[in-house]
Every structure is written in structure tokens, then in C-alpha cells.
Amino acid sequence: MVAPAVEDRIFQALADPSRRRIFESLTRGEAAVKSLTERFAISQPAISQHLAHLKEAGLVKGRREGRNVYYRVEPRGMKPLIDWIAHYRAFWTERVARLEQLLDEMER
Amino acid sequence: MVAPAVEDRIFQALADPSRRRIFESLTRGEAAVKSLTERFAISQPAISQHLAHLKEAGLVKGRREGRNVYYRVEPRGMKPLIDWIAHYRAFWTERVARLEQLLDEMER
DNA sequence: ACGACAAATAAGCAATGGCTTATTGATTGC
DNA sequence: GCAATCAATAAGCCATTGCTTATTTGTCGT
Numbered sequence: 001m002v003a004p005a006v007e008d009r010i011f012q013a014l015a016d017p018s019r020r021r022i023f024e025s026l027t028r029g030e031a032a033v034k035s036l037t038e039r040f041a042i043s044q045p046a047i048s049q050h051l052a053h054l055k056e057a058g059l060v061k062g063r064r065e066g067r068n069v070y071y072r073v074e075p076r077g078m079k080p081l082i083d084w085i086a087h088y089r090a091f092w093t094e095r096v097a098r099l100e101q102l103l104d105e106m107e108r
Numbered sequence: 109m110v111a112p113a114v115e116d117r118i119f120q121a122l123a124d125p126s127r128r129r130i131f132e133s134l135t136r137g138e139a140a141v142k143s144l145t146e147r148f149a150i151s152q153p154a155i156s157q158h159l160a161h162l163k164e165a166g167l168v169k170g171r172r173e174g175r176n177v178y179y180r181v182e183p184r185g186m187k188p189l190i191d192w193i194a195h196y197r198a199f200w201t202e203r204v205a206r207l208e209q210l211l212d213e214m215e216r
Numbered sequence: 217a218c219g220a221c222a223a224a225t226a227a228g229c230a231a232t233g234g235c236t237t238a239t240t241g242a243t244t245g246c
Numbered sequence: 247g248c249a250a251t252c253a254a255t256a257a258g259c260c261a262t263t264g265c266t267t268a269t270t271t272g273t274c275g276t
Contacts, residue, residue, distance in 0.1 A: 008125055015123040016264075017116055033223055046265055048224055067222045067273050078193065085190065124234075141253055154235055156254055175243050175252045 006058070006080045013057035018042065019050045023073070026060055030072035114166070114188045121165035122189075126150065127158045131181070134168060138180035 014020050022036060033051065037044045051071055054060045059077040062069045122128050130144060141159065145152045159179055162168045167185040170177045 005125065007128070008123075011119055011123040011128070015116075015119040017113065018264080020115070020119070034221090037222095042264090043266065044223070045225080045267085049264075052224085062223095064223090064272085067220095069223060082193065085186065085193075126234080142251090145252095150234090151236065152253070153237085153255080157234075160254080170253095172242085172253090175250095177253060 007084050009057040010059065010077075010081050013054050013059055016050070016053075018046075019053060022047065022050050023054055023059060026071055026073045030070050032068040032070050034068065036071075115192050117165040118167065118185075118189050121162050121167055124158070124161075126154075127161060130155065130158050131162055131167060134179055134181045138178050140176040140178050142176065144179075 014023065018040070022040065025031065025036065025039065033044065033047055036047050036051075040047065051060065051062065055062060055071075057077065058080075059074055060071050061074050062071045064070075122131065126148070130148065133139065133144065133147065141152065141155055144155050144159075148155065159168065159170065163170060163179075165185065166188075167182055168179050169182050170179045172178075
């Protein structure tokens, strides 16, 4: 009833520690799967699965270049999460107006 | 190595749709377990388990009053999550400073 | 066309998670 | 003390999940 819940996929994607570490790693710069496989002690398929998960959530995107596929963070992917947080008017009352204004600016 | 990861518990707590709906419900005001059991179509133990989960994550707290236990959102519980998001200076650059400042003010 | 390398997919497995019903604990009113 | 009510815990069940190894797909260099 409350729409297909984009938040679901985002929260779920970030809930797993390994996956969040991969994501955090990507925030420090784009990286190929190979490179990620080397810096985390899990198998290449595991990495690819995590990346697929993050991609499905709209948090990263992949770009093929030759044999490599480079992944990078999709900056706007976090927006639904931020919007969700900003939704708590009940607690932030007067400050929310300013927060929302801030978020609007972030959109561009 | 990166501390016991408070974010883990928060993300995990909010990753489940039922649990997030309970949390959202609490943002609209404190409520007893009984009340929550009535408005969600799951059993009372399920509700209690979800609340325990949210409590463990620091997102809510319970207060006993007679036979009832009233749960409410812990406003500051979201801070680690917000901090985590704000950590992405690489993407939000100048706007982050203002966001963080805003969040600091919200703390009180 | 071939072999080598990078990445994605398939299949399977052990662990976890969200639910249920049954029970126990806590608190109130008679 | 006892019955009634609200909440927490215990035990068990089925689905999901995060990993693994094995295989397939894609791309390059020769």
C-alpha cells in the first residue's frame, strides 16, 4: 500500500556488513571487481553477488571496460534513504523546514 | 577492527519491512505493545521480538506503566545512521558541512 | 580459432531470520 | 491468594541469505 518500498532494498543492501564495506570502499573511488576481490577475503562470485545487490538497490552502477567491469557509487542512490530519515517531522519539528530545503538543494 | 559497528544493528533493524513499519508507527507517537499488536496483523510475540530488535539497535525504548509497556522512538538513536550517511563527503562535498551542523543542532 | 583472464551465473549448503504456538513473568483488582 | 490481562521468552518451522565451488559468458592477445 505504501508503494513498492525502495527503502527496503536500500536498507537490506546496506544491512550486510560485507556489502556495506564494499560500498564504503567504492565511495573512495571506482574499482573493478578484481580489485575488490583482492582487498576483501571473500570469493569473486561473492563480490559479484554483493555488487548485484547494491546495483539492484540503485546504490552503485557498473561500467564495462574491456574485460574489467568498474563499479562506482551512484550518488543519488542514497536520496530515498535521506528522504526517509527526513520524514520524521514529529521529532525535528521546526528544523525540518530547513532540512527539507537543504535536501531540495541537494537534488540538483 | 572498525569497532562493533553500531550501524550494523541499525541497518539490520530497519531492513525488515514489518519492523520499519512498527518504527514508523512509533514516530507518530508512543504506543503500548497491545496497541501495536492490534494495528499490525502479526502476533504479539512477533511485535515484542521486533521491539526488542529495535531497542537493541538503540532506536526505541520501552517504559513500563502498570501492565502495559509503552514504546517510543529514541530520537538520538538515528544519529549513527545520519553520521554514517554524512560520512560521504566525497559526494556531498560542501553540503555536508551544513547538514552536519544541522544535525548537531537537532541533537538537543 | 585458440588460450587466458575477468566477471556473471548456477547449484548447493549451513546459518540466520521472521514468524508461529506454548509458556512463563509481571501487574492489577477482586 | 487467585483470575485476568499485558508483555517477554522458549521452542520449532520454513524461507531467506551469504557464502562456497563449478560452470558459463564476455573480451582480449596471439
